[in-house]
Amino acid sequence: MAGPLLEIRNLTKHFPIKGGVFARTVGLVKAVDGVSLTIHEGETVGLVGESGCGKSTLGRAILKLIQPTSGSILFQGQDITAWDAARMRPMRRNMQIIFQDPASSLNPRMTVGDLIGEAFVIQGMAPDRAEREAKIQELLSRVGLRPEHINRYPHEFSGGQRQRIGIARSLAVHPGFIVCDEPISALDVSIQGQILNLLMDLQRDLGLTYLFIAHDLKAVEHMSDRVAVMYLGKVVELAGSDDLYREPAHPYSRALLSAVPNPDPAQRKERIVLKGDVPSPINPPSGCAFHPRCPMAQERCSRETPELREVKPGHHAACHFAG
Numbered sequence: 001m002a003g004p005l006l007e008i009r010n011l012t013k014h015f016p017i018k019g020g021v022f023a024r025t026v027g028l029v030k031a032v033d034g035v036s037l038t039i040h041e042g043e044t045v046g047l048v049g050e051s052g053c054g055k056s057t058l059g060r061a062i063l064k065l066i067q068p069t070s071g072s073i074l075f076q077g078q079d080i081t082a083w084d085a086a087r088m089r090p091m092r093r094n095m096q097i098i099f100q101d102p103a104s105s106l107n108p109r110m111t112v113g114d115l116i117g118e119a120f121v122i123q124g125m126a127p128d129r130a131e132r133e134a135k136i137q138e139l140l141s142r143v144g145l146r147p148e149h150i151n152r153y154p155h156e157f158s159g160g161q162r163q164r165i166g167i168a169r170s171l172a173v174h175p176g177f178i179v180c181d182e183p184i185s186a187l188d189v190s191i192q193g194q195i196l197n198l199l200m201d202l203q204r205d206l207g208l209t210y211l212f213i214a215h216d217l218k219a220v221e222h223m224s225d226r227v228a229v230m231y232l233g234k235v236v237e238l239a240g241s242d243d244l245y246r247e248p249a250h251p252y253s254r255a256l257l258s259a260v261p262n263p264d265p266a267q268r269k270e271r272i273v274l275k276g277d278v279p280s281p282i283n284p285p286s287g288c289a290f291h292p293r294c295p296m297a298q299e300r301c302s303r304e305t306p307e308l309r310e311v312k313p314g315h316h317a318a319c320h321f322a323g
């Protein structure tokens, strides 16, 4: 396996809750709460979990679109945690994001050419107009659109085509690493597979590295070399995709996977229905934050926080009883 491209260590992102006439901090939303993760060049790491578990916040904190509260981010061996916007600008070429909803991430008053060309301008690339247009048309072809689409506006495209424009925009600056933040969840099911295949083709052709965030577990399995499962701001399981889907070690992962429909009756697992809703990240449960919903919880679980530890080679889980 290639060396690490990205290493995050004990990363947290806490949002203050303001209250009272003096708008003092009266609490914290612990959206990301001590995540460590290494992503190697050329691999796809999937990130799954229910809504509100911190997946998207983690993706944005890694790219420094929001400033982490504590912890560190090493990209290509450089500690970028404290870098300001000016210092980050050249690094942004290498770290891009594909958003969930292409309709809201593309300015409706700009043509496709301007939307993609803007990325070149911001990064000081292709200053010559003719050169820029040629590059934009090449990018459009690469993502399955036509060169003549350059003069059209986002509303003239379908949802899938708009996502292709979003992908072309991310690719414009030749990134090595892309956070794909729920890139198919706003799309028709019939289109989702095409976008996943496009992302995989681009990865193969351009040597991209992905953090692939989704709540669709089948899509994550299809895309990912390794998968991290998040619950209430923490990674509770991390393993090779095949290993995790075949033999999940954490009770939360087992419950998530038991809800995935499987056309093969021999492979079907008994559905595990979790009690209650995900607790608030403002005041997470003590000990193992999953304990109020865990079918295997014991007395110790409400007192002691389990560490994410290796339960078998390459397979990590944060459960006292895993392994």
Ligand code: SF4
Binding pocket: 250, 251, 252, 288, 289, 290, 291, 292, 294, 295, 296, 297, 298, 301, 306, 318, 319, 320, 321, 322
């Ligand atoms: Fe369940 Fe306890 Fe394991 Fe947490 S530590 S997942 S509560 S068994």
